[in-house]
Each structure stands twice: as C-alpha cells, then as structure tokens.
Amino acid sequence: xxxxxxxxxxxxxxxxxxxxxxxxxxxxxxxxxxxxxxxxxxxxxxxxxxxxxxxxxxxxxxxxxxxxxxxxxxxxxxxxxxxxxxxxxxxxxxxxxxxxxxxxxxxxxxxxxxxxxxxxxxxxxxxxxxxxxxxxxxxxxxxxxxxxxxxxxxxxxxxxxxxxxxxxxxxxxxxxxxxxxxxxxxxxxxxxxxxxxxxxxxxxxxxxxxxxxxxxxxxxxxxxxxxxxxxxxxxxxxxxxxxxxxxxxxxxxxxxxxxxxxxxxxxxxxxxxxxxxxxxxxxxxxxxxxxxxxxxxxxxxxxxxxxxxxxxxxxxxxxxxxxxxxxxxxxxxxxxxxxxxxxxxxxxxxxxxxxxxxxxxxxxxxxxxxxxxxxxxxxxxxxxxxxxxxxxxxxxxxxxxxxxxxxxxxxxxxxxxxxxxxxxxxxxxxxxxxxxxxxxxxxxxxxxxxxxxxxxxxx
Amino acid sequence: xxxxxxxxxxxxxxxxxxxxxxxxxxxxxxxxxxxxxxxxxxxxxxxxxxxxxxxxxxxxxxxxxxxxxxxxxxxxxxxxxxxxxxxxxxxxxxxxxxxxxxxxxxxxxxxxxxxxxxxxxxxxxxxxxxxxxxxxxxxxxxxxxxxxxxxxxxxxxxxxxxxxxxxxxxxxxxxxxxxxxxxxxxxxxxxxxxxxxxxxxxxxxxxxxxxxxxxxxxxxxxxxxxxxxxxxxxxxxxxxxxxxxxxxxxxxxxxxxxxxxxxxxxxxxxxxxxxxxxxxxxxxxxxxxxxxxxxxxxxxxxxxxxxxxxxxxxxxxxxxxxxxxxxxxxxxxxxxxxxxxxxxxxxxxxxxxxxxxxxxxxxxxxxxxxxxxxxxxxxxxxxxxxxxxxxxxxxxxxxxxxxxxxxxxxxxxxxxxxxxxxxxxxxxxxxxxxxxxxxxxxxxxxxxxxxxxxxxxxxxxxxxxxxxxxxxxxxxxxxxxxxxxxxxxxxxxxxxxxxxxxxxx
Numbered sequence: 010x011x012x013x014x015x016x017x018x019x020x021x022x023x024x025x026x027x028x029x030x031x032x033x034x035x036x037x038x039x040x041x042x043x044x045x046x047x048x049x050x051x052x053x054x055x056x057x058x059x060x061x062x063x064x065x066x067x068x069x070x071x072x073x074x075x076x077x078x079x080x081x082x083x084x085x086x087x088x089x090x091x092x093x094x095x096x097x098x099x100x101x102x103x104x105x106x107x108x109x110x111x112x113x114x115x116x117x118x119x120x121x122x123x124x125x126x127x128x129x130x131x132x133x134x135x136x137x138x139x140x141x142x143x144x145x146x147x148x149x150x151x152x153x154x155x156x157x158x159x160x161x162x163x164x165x166x167x168x169x170x171x172x173x174x175x176x177x178x179x180x181x182x183x184x185x186x187x188x189x190x191x192x193x194x195x196x197x198x199x200x201x202x203x204x205x206x207x208x209x210x211x212x213x214x215x216x217x218x219x220x221x222x223x224x225x226x227x228x229x230x231x232x233x234x235x236x237x238x239x240x241x242x243x244x245x246x247x248x249x250x251x252x253x254x255x256x257x258x259x260x261x262x263x264x265x266x267x268x269x270x271x272x273x274x275x276x277x278x279x280x281x282x283x284x285x286x287x288x289x290x291x292x293x294x295x296x297x298x299x300x301x302x303x304x305x306x307x308x309x310x311x312x313x314x315x316x317x318x319x320x321x322x323x324x325x326x327x328x329x330x331x332x333x334x335x336x337x338x339x340x341x342x343x344x345x346x347x348x349x350x351x352x353x354x355x356x357x358x359x360x361x362x363x364x365x366x367x368x369x370x371x372x373x374x375x376x377x378x379x380x381x382x383x384x385x386x387x388x389x390x391x392x393x394x395x396x397x398x399x400x401x402x403x404x405x406x407x408x409x410x411x412x413x414x415x416x417x418x419x420x421x422x423x424x425x426x427x428x429x430x431x432x433x434x435x436x437x438x439x440x441x442x443x444x445x446x447x448x449x450x451x452x453x454x455x456x457x458x459x460x461x462x463x464x465x466x467x468x
Numbered sequence: 469x470x471x472x473x474x475x476x477x478x479x480x481x482x483x484x485x486x487x488x489x490x491x492x493x494x495x496x497x498x499x500x501x502x503x504x505x506x507x508x509x510x511x512x513x514x515x516x517x518x519x520x521x522x523x524x525x526x527x528x529x530x531x532x533x534x535x536x537x538x539x540x541x542x543x544x545x546x547x548x549x550x551x552x553x554x555x556x557x558x559x560x561x562x563x564x565x566x567x568x569x570x571x572x573x574x575x576x577x578x579x580x581x582x583x584x585x586x587x588x589x590x591x592x593x594x595x596x597x598x599x600x601x602x603x604x605x606x607x608x609x610x611x612x613x614x615x616x617x618x619x620x621x622x623x624x625x626x627x628x629x630x631x632x633x634x635x636x637x638x639x640x641x642x643x644x645x646x647x648x649x650x651x652x653x654x655x656x657x658x659x660x661x662x663x664x665x666x667x668x669x670x671x672x673x674x675x676x677x678x679x680x681x682x683x684x685x686x687x688x689x690x691x692x693x694x695x696x697x698x699x700x701x702x703x704x705x706x707x708x709x710x711x712x713x714x715x716x717x718x719x720x721x722x723x724x725x726x727x728x729x730x731x732x733x734x735x736x737x738x739x740x741x742x743x744x745x746x747x748x749x750x751x752x753x754x755x756x757x758x759x760x761x762x763x764x765x766x767x768x769x770x771x772x773x774x775x776x777x778x779x780x781x782x783x784x785x786x787x788x789x790x791x792x793x794x795x796x797x798x799x800x801x802x803x804x805x806x807x808x809x810x811x812x813x814x815x816x817x818x819x820x821x822x823x824x825x826x827x828x829x830x831x832x833x834x835x836x837x838x839x840x841x842x843x844x845x846x847x848x849x850x851x852x853x854x855x856x857x858x859x860x861x862x863x864x865x866x867x868x869x870x871x872x873x874x875x876x877x878x879x880x881x882x883x884x885x886x887x888x889x890x891x892x893x894x895x896x897x898x899x900x901x902x903x904x905x906x907x908x909x910x911x912x913x914x915x916x917x918x919x920x921x922x923x924x925x926x927x928x929x930x931x932x933x934x935x936x937x938x939x940x941x942x943x944x945x946x947x948x949x950x951x952x953x954x955x956x957x958x959x960x961x962x963x964x965x966x967x968x969x970x971x972x973x
Contacts, residue, residue, distance in 0.1 A: 012885070014881045014884075014885070015878070015881045015882060015885055018874060018877050018878040018881050019878060021874045021877075021878075022507070022871070022874040022875060022878050023507075023510070025870040025871040025874045026507065026510030026511060026871055027510060028867075028870065028871075029510065029511065029512075029513045029514050029867060029868075029871065030510075030513050031513070108865060108866050108867060109866045111866070111867065112866035112867050112869060112870070113866075115867075115870065116870055119870065379509055379510075379512050379587070380509075380510055382506075382509065383506040383507070383509040383510050384506075386502060386505070386506035386509075387503060387506045387507070390499050390502045390503055390506070393499070394495075394496075394499050
C-alpha cells in the first residue's frame with residue numbers, strides 16, 4: 010500500500026498545478042464559462058427549494074445535467090459556503106470570483122476525485138492480476154490522463170465523479186457483481202448523461218450474459234436500474250429535466266469538435282442541406298451502424314475483456330458520429346481506452362495525446378496552452394519510461410509510432426505559430442486541430458475494431 | 469480478470485538488465501530533468517513576489533544603462549544588489565528579452581508583468597537552474613536519484629519557481645565548482661567556477677573557508693589561485709573604480725539581527741524566549757514582535773549579540789567541518805560537500821540578518837550525500853522538512869495553498885519510501901507536529917486572535933522549524949566530531965579503527 014502513496018500524491022500535485030491556470034471564462038464578464046455554471050448551480054441548489062432547481066431562471070446557466078449533478082452541487086455548496094458564504098449567496102453571487110472561493114472550488118474538484126474517481130481506480134486495479142508497474146500505468150491512464158486533468162482541473166468540471174462511478178461499475182462487473190455494477194452505472198448516467206455512450210455495449214453484455222443466466226438475472230438488473238433511477242428522479246418533473254438535458258434544438262454540433270460531422274463540414278455543409286430532424290436521424294443511423302458490430306461481439310462473447318474493448322469502440326464511435334457532441338466528451342472513450350492500456354499500450358498512449366490536441370483550440374482560448382504543453386511532455390516522458398523499455402526485443406514500432414505522433418503534433422503547432430492568419434478563414438487552425446484529431450480517432454477506431462475481431466477468437 | 473499474464477516474468481528480467489546499463493542511467497536523468505522542467509512549467513501562473521519585479525528591473529537596468537550606472541541607478545526602489553556576474557547574466561538575458569517583449573526592458577515601467585514577461589522570466593529560472601544543477605550532477609557522477617532530490621526539492625521549487633529567484637542557478641554553479649575542486653587535474657576549472665558562483669550570489673561566501681582548505685590540501689595551489697583570482701578580477705575589472713559603491717550595495721550593514729520574518733535559527737528561539745520573559749516580568753514588549761527590520765538590539769532581556777559576535781559564533785560553529793575536511797581521509801568530494809553544507813548551516817543558525825531562503829544553501833549540497841551515507845539521512849530529512857515548512861509563509865495566497873502542501877507531502881512520501889532508515893520516534897513526532905502548527909497558523913489563528921497578534925503565526929512556524937534546524941546543526945556537528953575522533957584514533961593505532969563512512973549499496 011505504501012507504494013501507492015507517492016503516485017497518489019503525484020497525481021494530486023499535477024491536479025493542483027493545473028488548477029493554477031485560468032478556468033473557463035475567468036474574469037470574462039458577463040458571459041463567464043463552466044466555472045460560473047458550476048458555482049451558479051451550487052447557488053441555486055442551496056438557495057432554492059428542490060422543485061425549482063430546474064426551472065429557476067434557466068437562461069442564466071440553468072442546470073442542464075441530470076439530477077445527481079444537482080445533488081452534487083447541493084452537497085459541494087456547503088464546502089464553498091464554509092470558506093466564503095458570499096460565493097453561494099442566491100443571486101448576489103453571480104460572477105463571484107474571489108481568491109478564497111476560487112481556491113475552494115478548485116479544491117472541491119480534487120476532493121471529489123479523492124472520494125470517487127481514485128478509490129474507484131484502486132478498486133479496478135485490485136481486480137486485475139497484473140504486476141505493480143503495469144498497475145501504475147493503468148492508474149496513470151485512468152487517474153492522471155492529461156485530457157482529464159485539463160478539463161476537470163483546468164477548464165473546470167466535475168467529470169471525475171461520473172467517470173469514477175463508471176470505473177466503479179466496471180470493477181463490479183469484472184468481479185461478477187452485475188447488479189452492483191448496474192447501480193453504479195445508473196448513478197454515473199444520472200450524474201452526466203454523456204456516459205450514455207457506454208450503454209449499448211453494456212446492455213448487450215448483459216443480454217449476452219442472460220443467455221446462460223436466465224431471465225431472472227435480466228429482471229434483477231432491470232429492477233435495480235429502474236429503482237435507482239426512480240429514487241433519483243422522484244423529486245423532479247421528468248419532462249422539464251429531460252428538455253433541459255437533451256437540447257435537441259441546439260443542432261448537429263455547436264463549437265468545433267473533432268468528430269466526423271464537424272470535420273466534413275468544410276467540404277459538405279450538411280447543416281444547410283438537411284433540417285435538424287433529418288440530421289438527428291442521419292447521425293443516429295450512422296452511430297448505430299458504427300456500434301452494431303461491437304455490440305454484436307460482446308453479446309456473442311459476454312466476457313469482461315471483450316466488454317472493455319466493446320466499450321471503447323462504442324464510446325469512440327458515439328463521440329465521432331452522434332448528435333450534439335461536445336469536445337469535452339472525448340473523456341468518455343478515453344477512460345475506456347485507458348482500461349485497455351495493458352492490451353493496447355500504443356493506442357492508449359496515442360489516444361491520450363490526440364484527446365488533448367482535439368481540445369487544444371479551447372484550451373488555448375482559455376489560457377491553458379502552457380499547462381497543456383507541460384502535461385503532454387510529462388505524458389511523453391511517462392510513456393517512454395514505463396512502456397518502451399518493456400518492448401525491448403520486439404519491433405521498434407512502438408517507439409517509432411509514438412515519436413512520429415509527437416513530431417506530427419509539434420509540426421502542427423509550428424504551422425499554427427508560423428502560419429499566416431487568413432481573414433476570410435478565422436477558424437482555419439481550429440479546424441486543422443479538430444480534423445487532424447478526428448482522423449486519428451477514426452484510425453484508432455478502425456484499429457480497435459480490427460483488434461476486437463483478432464482478439465475474440467483467440468481468447 | 470486477467471487480460472495479460474503471459475510475458476510478465478520476461479519483462480521483469482528486462483528491467484533488471486536495464487538497471488546495470490550506464491546509458492540507461494543517463495536516460496533516467498534526462499527523464500527526471502524533463503519531468504522537473506514540465507512540472508515547474510505548471511507553476512507559471514502562480515503567485516510572484518516582488519522579487520519578480522526586482523529581477524525585471526535589473527534586466528531593464530543592465531540593458532538600457534551603461535555599465536557605470538548599473539550600481540548607481542535608483543529609478544526603481546529595487547536597486548541592483550547582487551554581485552557583478554549576476555548583473556552580466558541579466559545583461560545577457562536582455563538580448564533574448566528584447567525579442568520576447570521589449571517593453572520589459574524599459575526602466576520606467578514600474579512594475580511591468582506582461583504574459584510574455586512572466587513566461588520569459590519564469591522560463592529562464594527553470595532552464596538555467598535545472599541545467600546548472602544537471603551539469604553539477606553529471607560532474608559529480610551522481611545518480612538520477614540525487615538529481616531528483618535536487619531538482620524536485622519543494623523548498624527550491626517554492627523559492628525559485630513560485631516565489632521567484634535564481635537560487636538553483638547560483639547553487640548549481642557552486643556545486644559544479646565543488647565537483648571539480650578536489651580533483652587534482654580539474655581544480656583550476658573548479659576554482660574558476662567558484663569565482664563565478666561567488667559573483668552570482670554573495671551569500672555563497674560562507675563556503676570560502678572550506679573551499680580554501682580543500683585547495684590547500686589537495687589541489688595544485690598556484691594554478692588554482694591564479695585561475696580563481698584571474699576570473700574574479702576579470703569579473704570585477706569593469707567596476708574597478710566603483711568598488712566601494714558595489715561593496716556598499718552587496719553588504720548593506722546596519723540591518724537588524726532578525727529579518728522581518730524570523731528565519732528559523734537560534735535567534736528566533738531566543739527572540740521568542742525574550743518575548744515570554746519580558747511578558748512575565750511585565751516590561752515593555754519586545755520590538756521584534758512588530759516585524760521591524762532595523763533593530764540592532766531586538767532583545768529586551770536576553771543579551772544582544774553584536775554583528776561581530778554573531779560572525780565569531782558562525783566561524784566557531786564552522787570549525788568542526790573544517791577539521792573534518794582537514795583530518796579525515798576518504799572521498800574528498802563527498803567530504804567537501806558535507807563541509808560546505810555544514811558551513812552554510814552554521815551561518816544560517818548563528819548569522820546576522822539571515823533570510824529563510826538561505827537554508828537552501830545547506831540543503832542542496834547534502835542531496836548528493838544523503839542518498840548514499842546513512843548517517844546523514846536524519847540531518848538531511850530534518851533540514852528538508854523544517855526548511856520547506858519555514859518557506860510556507862512566503863506563499864500566503866489561497867491559490868497556492870494546495871500546490872505547496874502537495875509538493876511538501878510528495879517529497880515527504882518520496883523520502884519515506886526511498887530513504888527508510890534510522891527513522892526515530894522523536895523525528896516522527898516532530899514531523900507530525902508540523903501539521904497542527906501549520907493548520908493553526910494558516911486557518912485558525914485569524915479566527916481566534918484577530919488583531920494585535922499578527923506576528924504569532926509566522927513566529928510559531930519559525931520557532932518550530934528552528935527547533936528542527938538547530939537539532940540538525942547539533943546532529944551534523946556530532947557526526948563530524950565523531951568522524952574526526954575516529955580518524956584520529958585510526959592514525960594513532962595505525963589504522964585499526966573502524967572505517968566511518970558506511971556506503972550503502
């Protein structure tokens with residue numbers, strides 16, 4: 010156990026260091042960003058009765074996450090209030106960004122990670138019989154992935170909670186406790202609905218398991234999921250909440266995101282050709298086609314190692330093809346691929362890099378370019394020292410591929426720094442980043458599929 | 469679940485093979501260096517003390533004024549008061565700074581901190597500090613572990629990379645000199661670097677006795693002296709007519725015994741005793757509680773030392789290190805490091821107007837020693853922990869609380885897992901006691917005693933650290949004395965005594 014104290018504290022050092030950088034919308038009066046959103050939710054949940062949480066002045070950063078997030082904001086508000094009561098005073102506190110409350114907010118993200126994500130990761134590691142150095146690598150990918158640190162501790166969000174609940178769900182599924190797993194997964198979905206990307210694979214896994222374990226098993230699962238959901242949603246008007254968390258009217262994609270729709274946009278302006286409902290159907294159909302083979306495989310071979318592969322494929326395909334994807338949702342496939350880091354060290358290493366570059370335009374805008382660079386160097390150093398010596402005697406492909414990726418990224422940065430600014434194309438370099446990352450993600454998806462079909466018959 | 473189980477054994481053998489290769493050690497050092505650089509980059513936006521503006525002003529002075537006016541300019545209150553080599557260093561940086569943001573070189577921009585300026589100045593601290601220390605580690609043929617102790621030391625990180633100073637650079641130059649001085653062939657080079665290091669930071673002067681001694685014992689004296697004085701004179705030559713001006717700037721006499729924030733040394737302990745004693749008697753409160761610098765005689769009841777008295781005590785306290793260096797046979801390079809560290813520690817414990825940052829000078833040379841010589845572990849550990857705790861009040865804004873605690877805990881965990889030797893109960897109790905002291909000073913005090921006692925939190929931390937640092941001084945002295953007596957008896961009975969430096973490994 011002592012061996013884990015140092016990695017744990019290192020992960021906290023990185024978190025606290027990233028937290029020194031500006032958060033989203035820092036001193037950006039009057040629009041602000043996610044930091045203000047999270048703070049505002051604490052203010053609303055603290056100052057208003059539960060029936061008004063989803064209806065109180067929704068135009069100013071109204072809550073648009075499922076109810077567990079609202080409860081989370083309610084709990085966190087007590088911590089913030091203890092440090093600086095003015096930071097969560099109803100209405101008075103809008104745009105409140107004092108030193109003390111800022112530090113408390115940053116600390117609360119770390120605290121929630123300590124309470125949810127990190128215990129879940131240790132639980133997951135305890136379920137895997139691999140050497141300590143390999144566990145360290147998995148720990149790094151799940152708890153210290155650069156993209157996760159940049160979004161949660163830099164940009165400011167609480168994804169760690171929802172991802173932690175997902176890791177906990179998978180740990181229980183791996184140890185055969187599917188009912189417990191379904192509780193954790195329901196909690197995770199009810200914290201941030203973006204973990205829905207995992208649902209198809211998990212559902213097919215359970216359906217596959219029910220072939221041998223019978224209908225009773227399926228009934229248990231369904232009842233648990235429904236029961237948990239009911240407990241969480243009982244206090245709210247379901248219709249209101251649903252319309253808040255699934256804003257279909259916001260279009261195929263909003264900001265620049267490294268998915269297929271945004272990447273083909275410069276060539277084919279789909280949004281001008283089709284209406285919103287057609288696009289919803291189109292993206293839905295494409296997503297379905299992309300995930301179906303992986304779902305079939307996990308239904309056919311319902312084993313944990315197939316499940317993890319199917320989860321990474323399913324979530325990555327959803328990120329690439331689904332409707333209304335945000336750039337930060339890359340964290341979803343990242344956690345699944347992080348779980349695969351032992352089987353696919355190269356994919357995990359490269360994916361983590363592109364997960365950062367896909368958000369680089371956002372990070373740069375928010376003043377996080379330096380922490381982005383620092384974390385990428387640490388990532389490269391970590392991968393080179395912990396993975397490459399182990400590959401001795403095998404082909405040098407790993408080192409070449411990783412170095413190639415890093416050189417490619419460095420070149421793109423050079424192009425952005427030295428390249429001309431084209432007044433007619435203000436988003437030129439943003440599109441460059443998202444398109445390059447999207448191409449990498451598509452390749453990784455194909456390789457993941459290939460490896461799934463290779464791996465399944467062997468095991 | 470077992471995804472992979474197959475080639476576990478093979479990989480472990482690989483790891484063991486790898487450790488024997490010297491090229492792997494070099495790679496590991498590069499890894500530590502890169503990690504250190506990128507970790508320190510994370511602290512770019514952290515709080516900066518006025519020292520940031522001080523150094524920015526020096527950049528402006530050296531790049532916009534002729535050399536004769538460097539030490540006479542008083543446009544800003546932050547006048548140049550480092551030795552000439554550091555002024556040349558700033559002058560050199562000015563050429564790059566011009567390309568980054570030429571506004572930072574304008575003398576009348578007081579204060580100035582554009583984003584480019586911050587990145588540039590922070591980056592120079594990281595690059596010059598880390599590279600100097602890396603070079604020193606290479607010159608000492610030291611391990612990646614030693615490098616990690618040096619580069620990732622939380623006290624150095626707090627002072628250099630957050631608070632803002634160039635200690636790593638100056639100490640790196642000193643360590644480089646210390647690596648070469650005991651070597652017969654390289655001694656002239658070492659002497660030249662020692663002259664450079666002295667001219668980067670005048671507080672390094674306390675290393676002079678030990679270095680002189682080692683030159684007298686082992687180096688070709690003439691060459692070393694020629695090289696040293698040649699470089700020294702070369703550095704001072706442009707200022708030869710202004711020597712008195714420079715001396716006045718570098719050594720501002722007339723400051724008080726205590727710095728506004730008491731450095732954790734003997735005087736801090738005596739000052740707190742003085743306050744208690746005068747409170748008991750009911751006399752006047754001691755002026756040192758008001759945080760004023762200019763008091764030559766801060767104590768009401770206790771005897772007040774004179775600057776000369778404090779200097780004599782420092783030299784007296786240094787003597788064991790000099791005898792140890794002179795008498796004991798053995799690895800002279802390690803002994804020089806120990807002697808220099810002890811000299812700085814003596815100056816810290818008994819010196820006049822000491823800054824808390826000066827403890828770095830005593831800690832960093834020991835990084836080469838502590839990992840390999842068990843007897844120095846406890847001295848090193850106590851110095852690191854109390855030294856870092858004593859730097860905490862430098863960063864008082866809420867945003868840096870978490871980073872500084874995490875750095876401290878991380879280093880403590882690193883020491884605990886890698887240097888797990890002779891850890892006594894008293895030591896553990898002392899370290900545990902740091903937690904309530906820090907919690908009280910930072911979070912509780914302002915809520916309990918709001919006005920009139922503002923000096924208490926800092927004084928409390930300072931005294932608590934002083935206990936550890938004075939203990940470390942005593943322990944260091946006792947180790948030195950026992951080595952001296954052992955080597956004496958060894959030479960008396962013809963080499964029958966026990967060899968004292970037990971190497972690990």
